[in-house]
Each structure stands twice: as C-alpha cells, then as structure tokens.
Amino acid sequence: MNRYHSTVNAPRTLKRQLLPALVALSIGTAPPAVLAQSPATYSGTVSGTPGGSVSGTALASVPSITPSLPNLGDTSREALSPITERKLGEEIMQSIRFNQDYLDDPPIVEYLNNLGNNLVAARPGARGDANYDYFFFCVRDPQLNAFALPGGFIGVHSALLLAAQTESELASVLSHEIGHVAQRHIARQLGEQKTDALIPLAAMILAALAAKSSPDAAMGVMMGGQGLAIQRQLNFGREAEREADRVGFQILTAAGYETSGMVAFFQRLQNATRMYDTSMPWLMSHPLTTERIADIQARVREHPTRQRVDPLDFFLARARARVLQDPTTKGYAESEEFFRNLMAQQSRHQIAAGQYGMAFLALKRGDHAGAQTWLDKSRATVHQPPAPGAFSSPLPKGLAESMFAYTSLEIKVDQENKPDVLAQAIKEGLDAHAKFPLSRGIVWQYADALIKGGKPQEAERFLRDQIQQYRAEPELQDLLAQAYSKMGMLALQHIALAESYALLGGTQAALDQLQLARKSPDASFYEQAVIDARERDWQAKRREAMGDKKKDKDYSGASFSVKAGTTESTDPFGRKTERDCDTAKAAPADPFRRVDPLLRRDPLDAACR
DSSP states (O other): OOOSOOOSSOHHHHHHHHHHHTTTTOOOBSSGGGTTSOSOEEEEEOTTSSSOEEEEOOOOOOSOSSTTSOOOOSOHHHHSOHHHHHHHHHHHHHHHHHSTTBOOOHHHHHHHHHHHHHHHHHSTTTTTTTTOOOEEEEEOOSSOOEEEETTTEEEEEHHHHHHOSSHHHHHHHHHHHHHHHHTTHHHHHHHHHGGGTTOOHHHHHHHHHHHTTOHHHHHHHHHSSSHHHHHHHHHHHHHHHHHHHHHHHHHHHHTTOOTHHHHHHHHHHHHHOHHHHSSOGGGBSSOOHHHHHHHHHHHHHHSOOOOOOOOHHHHHHHHHHHHHHOOSHHHHHHHHHHHHHHHTSSOHHHHHHHHHHHHHHHHHTTOHHHHHHHHHHHHHHHHOOOOTTOOOOOOOOTTHHHHHHHHHHHHHHTOTTOHHHHHHHHHHHHHHHHHOTTOHHHHHHHHHHHHHTTOHHHHHHHHHHHHHHOTTOHHHHHHHHHHHHHHTOHHHHHHHHHHHHHHTTOHHHHHHHHHHHHTOTTOOHHHHHHHHHHHHHHHHHHHHHHHOHHHHHHHOOSOOOOOOOEEOSBOTTSOBOOOOHHHHHHSOOOTTOOOOSSOOEETTTGGGO
C-alpha cells in the first residue's frame, strides 16, 4: 500500500533538498558530473546502466569495528554525540519520506533491510557503541548512487539496485555504507570542521563547476582564500573512503558473499570514469578508482572468493524497482520488453522474475486479471520440479514467498469494488500474516482488506494490537483513521491522524488534527483527556524545536518541498472550521503536511487567508 503518489522527474529535487540540510556535514564533491548529488559514496558513470553516475561523500558513523583499523581522530564524540547524530538522521529521513521519489514499496524496503541487517549481524561490532538500528531505503533516481545519513540510515538509488548484476555487488555497496556508519565519519568530519569553521561550501561547488570547462579557473577558486582548509576536508574524505572500503570488505567476507563482487563493481565504474582518474585528483572526495580497486584486489587474493547462488528475492525486488523507476507509458513499455527478454533466458530465477515483473506491471496498468495470471505463472515456475534426469538444486528464495503473498494481496485489495475479491483477500491476508508475521507490508495489506471489505471493527482491533507492538509506524495510524472513518467515529479518526503526523515529524499538522478531534460532536470525556495530554506534549515539543536557533541555522536551511493539500474552510465531512489566525500567522510553516487518504485538504488554513 503506497501512501504517497510518485512521479518520475524529481530525483534531483531530492538532492537539492538534502544538500542544504547537510551543508555543515558535506566534505566535498565527486567528479564534476555528479556534483549535485546527495551525500553518498561511489563515484562515476556506468555505461549501459539506467543513467548514471555514482557519487559520494563519507557520511555516518559509530566507533571502530576492529582495533587494526586506522584512527582518523577522536573528536567525533565532542563534535556530535550518537544521540544527536541519530536525531539528525531521523529529521532528515522525515523530509525524505515526504519526497515523491522515496520508494515507499514494502517488498523493496523489506528486502533491503533484510539484506542490510544480515550484513550488520555478520560482523560483531558493526553497530558500534551507539548500537544504531540500521534502516535501509530506496530512492527513485536514474543515477547510480548510495549514501549514508547520520545515525544509521542508508539510502540506495533505484538505478544502483537495477545495475547490480549479483546480490554480492549490491551487498558490497551496502557494506561500504555500513563502514561509514560504523566508523562515525560524520561526527569525525564535524570535528575536522571545527578548525576550519569558515570554509564556504560554495567554494568547492564553484571549483567543481569551473573544472568542467577550465581546470585553471577551478585551481584559482581552490587556491583563493581557504584552499588549504578545503584540501584538508578532501583529504579527510579520501581517508574515510579507504577506511569504509576496508571495513566493508570485512563485513562482506564475514557475511559469506563473493568478495569478487566488490571488485567487479569497482571495475565497471573504472571503465566508465577513466577521464576522471588523471584530471584534478584533488577535486575528488574519494580515492581514485584505480587505487581503490588495487587495494580491494589485494584483499581478495588473501581471502579467496566463494561461489554463491543469488536468492530469488534479489530478482523480484529488482523487477519491482524496474517498474517503479519510470512510471510513464514509455517506461512501462521498456519494462515489458525487458521482462519478456528475461523470460527467454534459461535460468528459472530469471524466468520467474520476468513473470513476476509482468504481474506487477499489469497491476500498475490496471489489468488485475492479467496481474493474477502472471503471478500464478511466476509461482508455478519457482515450484515446478526439475526435468526427469536433470540435476537441480533447490532455489534459494529468501523473502520471495512473502513477496508473492504481498503481491497477491496487493492485486486483490486494489479491486475495492468487488466484494467477493475482497473477501478472498481477507482470507489470504489472515493466512499470510500467520505465515509471515514480521512482514509489515502484509500487515498493512491485510488491514486495508478488512477496511475495504466492510469489516472496520475487526480492522480496528487488529490495528490496535499491531500499534502496541510497533508504535513508531505511521502507516498503522493512517489505516486506523480509515477504519474509524468507516465506523463514523470522527474524534478517534482525527486523533489517529494526529498520531500519524506526529510520528512523521509534522507537529503543527498533528496539533491541527487534535483541534478537529476536540470539536467533533462524538468526542467523549476520555477522548478529550487524551487530546489535552497529547496537545501538551506536542506543544512542548514544538516550542523546543522553535527555540533551537543554532540547529535551525546549521541544519534547516533547506526549504523542503512536500505535498500540501489545497486549503478550504471545511473538513473532510463538510463542516465549517475555525482557526486562531494570529497563532497561525505567528507559527512557522510546517514542512510535514501531506496528502492524506482521509484529509485531502488542509482545512485550517483558508480562514486565515
């Protein structure tokens, strides 16, 4: 169940939003062609892949994994504590989640987190003293990229997921990013910046732009005023990249992946970026690609690679990402051609992935019958016995079965005008949840099926039980609000929406929902008490955020673009609303208002305009 509408031409908007938010953390640029990208780690342009370049800076952290790793300085703790680092990462993630290019696709998110956390678990100490809970996510972008945010948040561009030819290659990228987090590179970098507080990031940006047409001009910019300080930042970035490579290699080896995957990925980058290897190396925020490959190749020789069969969920996640990468008519046509070519291959994994991709594509086109047919074919391909006399080892499936179950529910729940189909979805959802209790996507689909299938009371009981276990999931509160709407319980509906906004960081939007709940005719004494308590808590939180002037100056320079609803003076049920206009005008703009299935407009703004 995707809660956010997605369009295709906005990946660079996300980068422009992230750069100001992390301006105090940025340490330099990759080759000029990838200057504008968000903080990340790989640099280069890979030919034959969907667009792209891979850029990066070292961002994120936790203490050293092994005593033999180099110490880049001990200023990290005084510069940025683990708690502050996590809080900063959560605030950045709140903005990313509202971006139209954040892929809020449960199977992809679950696959990346299963892969990423298996890597973390394979290496003792990867969570560091801060013991971060890692979260891996995907962003729609045609450029090959991956980036680490403060506090254990690691993002992967959809193009990189598609470009990885094996799971070992994808794991090598994630391992490298985990290395940045484990070594607390963000906090260390801030420590470096203490001695160079006046370094303008604009100088590095101007130098990189100038390098496109005139290396001499770029040199002039770099040497003017604070070139030496900037060079120190770039040197730090190179050392951080080397360290992340070494730590990432250790994690990759411990998790049992083919270490040759890291070499193969770097070599493809090298072949496409030779032009950057010999020109202006001081502009690079990473070691030169040739240097990094040589270092990794030496390590591979010491640790011979092992054969590994990629699991089916790797191929299924990539099939979904391919469809979501370009949701246009042309993009869908290209995806269909790709899937048909995939089905012509000999590998059962590839055939099943092609059929699964066709199922997901048919669903996006509104062809539910075709989607179910292709999904059944994909499942049959996976479970078919080998030909008589042929040797065939069992296919490693990973999360494939839960992906199949999710997609089957997804197809049925989308047919909300067919009661018999929804009844089948409810039965399937109950069975799937019993079989895959940890799948959050299946939980959301099952609850959605109950609501659309005319069982909001059952959905309400199920969701409240889930909320007791997973208090930080706004999706559960959104679904609970829909259940209350079906039940005609307006006060509880608005309270649930308020909880959802608060979890996403939209404190003012949450307070607005509480006002709607307070004025609802069915608000009981108990619910009024809940509203009062939540209002006190969130008002205090909002005052604290407004009073943190230094943080606003350092980290909130970006004007995050989110989807605000159109303003009218009625709520979703046609009732007139009131607002304290003086309070509204004095309050800062809340960047976290979003289109909601139950609140498609912001009902409290129009009266003050």
